[in-house]
Amino acid sequence: MEPVEQIVPLNWYIVLCTFLFCIGVMGVLFRRNAIIILMCIEIMLNSVNLLLVSFSAYTGNSDGQVFVFFTMVVAAAEVAVGLALMMSIYRNIGSTDIDVLNKLKW
Amino acid sequence: MSQLLFYILSALTVISALVVVFAKHPMYSVLSLIVCFFTIAGHYILLNAQFLAITHIIVYAGAIMVLFLFVVMLLNLNRETEPHKSPKLKFAATISAGMLFLILIAALKSTTLEKFSFPPPSTNGMIQHVGQRLFTDYLLPFEISSILFLSAMIGAVVLAKKEKH
Numbered sequence: 274m275e276p277v278e279q280i281v282p283l284n285w286y287i288v289l290c291t292f293l294f295c296i297g298v299m300g301v302l303f304r305r306n307a308i309i310i311l312m313c314i315e316i317m318l319n320s321v322n323l324l325l326v327s328f329s330a331y332t333g334n335s336d337g338q339v340f341v342f343f344t345m346v347v348a349a350a351e352v353a354v355g356l357a358l359m360m361s362i363y364r365n366i367g368s369t370d371i372d373v374l375n376k377l378k379w
Numbered sequence: 380m381s382q383l384l385f386y387i388l389s390a391l392t393v394i395s396a397l398v399v400v401f402a403k404h405p406m407y408s409v410l411s412l413i414v415c416f417f418t419i420a421g422h423y424i425l426l427n428a429q430f431l432a433i434t435h436i437i438v439y440a441g442a443i444m445v446l447f448l449f450v451v452m453l454l455n456l457n458r459e460t461e462p463h464k465s466p467k468l469k470f471a472a473t474i475s476a477g478m479l480f481l482i483l484i485a486a487l488k489s490t491t492l493e494k495f496s497f498p499p500p501s502t503n504g505m506i507q508h509v510g511q512r513l514f515t516d517y518l519l520p521f522e523i524s525s526i527l528f529l530s531a532m533i534g535a536v537v538l539a540k541k542e543k544h
Binding site for chain 1 (some may be wrong): 513
């Protein structure tokens with residue numbers, strides 16, 4: 274695949290990633306279903322990944338891309354364990370509503 | 380051309396991310412999250428990170444989203460069982476996320492990014508270059524991440540296993 278020429282300013286990528294991150298934050302605050310909260314955390318992780326890749330492309334340094342690779346690895350492990358926890362919670366409580374999980378609340 | 384693609388991909392990314400947050404049915408959230416991940420892979424290709432784009436599609440669309448879909452179907456989540464917050468809390472969540480966005484944009488305004496000019500097209504993101512970096516400079520983290528995967532796998536099996544009574 275031929276390399277693409279960059280003609281989009283870096284600032285636009287920063288604004289896009291900030292907006293995506295804020296959508297993720299809003300989802301975490303907004304929703305009560307724990308699975309959708311996990312998905313919003315994925316959006317936040319991806320926005321940071323996109324920012325790392327854009328800085329890596331604009332500085333000509335590939336360290337950022339290797340870092341994104343490791344972030345993906347950690348995100349995959351996190352989702353596997355998180356969904357296993359959801360299954361276990363659903364089996365014990367019968368719902369994935371986070372407002373039901375208030376036993377540890379002060 | 381590449382600018383137009385950036386606009387289209389960004390609009391799709393933002394719209395699908397908003398659908399993830401606002402969809403009433405959990406299945407629609409999962410499906411639009413898949414769209415969101417594919418558009419982010421498109422952004423990676425625009426940024427000359429071809430290896431990451433392919434890895435992103437394989438890992439996210441291939442593994443993580445299948446896992447999410449599987450769990451949503453297994454738990455039989457639908458519109459009726461979907462819990463909802465009160466309108467007051469929803470308003471507060473929207474306002475606080477908007478304020479976070481404003482603060483981050485204000486911080487961006489006060490920084491200078493002039494030294495990041497448009498780079499020449501590079502092959503830094505090709506699998507040859509990234510693989511070389513991974514297996515020379517980043518060999519130890521690469522091997523440690525395999526141990527992390529193993530422990531996550533064992534942890535997931537132990538957590539999801541049915542307890543004997």
